[in-house]
Amino acid sequence: MSDKLQIDTMDWAIMAELQRDASQTAQAIGDKVGLSANPCWRRIKRLEDAGIIARRVALVDPASVGLATSVFVAIRITRHDSEWLATFAAAIDSLDEVMECHRMAGDIDYMLKLRVRDIGDYDRIYQRLIARIPGLSDVTAMFSMEEMKSTTALPRPN
Template sequence: MIDKLKLDSIDWAILGQLQRDASQTVQAIGDQVGLSSNPCWRRIKRMEDAGVIAKRVALLDPHAVGLATTVFVAIRINRHDSGWLETFAAAINALDEVIECHRMAGDIDYMLKLRVRDIADYDRIYQRLIGRVAGLSDVTASFSMEEMKFTTALPRPD
């Protein structure tokens, strides 16, 4: 989508402002990037229509809502057919605690990122996952001890 829409430095400045705080008014964003409200709004609308801005959301503090534990789960599988993948995708999508799922290259087939209350909460989710999906040959969990960096802001490619 980005190849079809050329982004200039003002577009990137707008995107930076939105990634920092999407609740800002168009006027406030325009003031920060040197545009009046109408041209700023038109640029935001153009980027939304082109799919550059996928959505605007509120980011919650996981500690404040009782989900202080981050778990990374590496999964190896022994089946690689489309039927299995559909079952796996449905099982992952049914688990709200799975906030990311990636199909990987290399020794690991899938990597999950979960936000849970504690280790016992993770174990409950693990039991649900293995109960729903056959063909998991290895499931390894790693618990984050400290989140040293977190951002949802994408960098500007050079």
């Protein structure tokens, strides 16, 4: 949470509405949370200015654009120097199919989430990945059989 800005119950209610549907007007959000349009808009602007609301985006249904397959890729590496990390970061950034990349604690060094058409599409990306990044000791793919929950909305901390 931001050290600069205290987030109150009303801010959380506004953020919940924006996370549900960011295309709503300040008036519509205000009606739902019990504020008039101007105070609601000012709160949204304050949250944006503080960087708490990082951006507003449209969420595209992956299946409707031919990217119904989620793949989680566990990567183990042999190098841990800054030069390697820069190469890795650039390679990951150049692959649009990589939706998320996390540096992990434990046995896995990095975990990627990809959206692809099918197994063949993943293999094409895998070939590009291993060609661009030296020092990979293990790359293991796990294909999602069913997406049981997916949300971009953050929960309110207790």
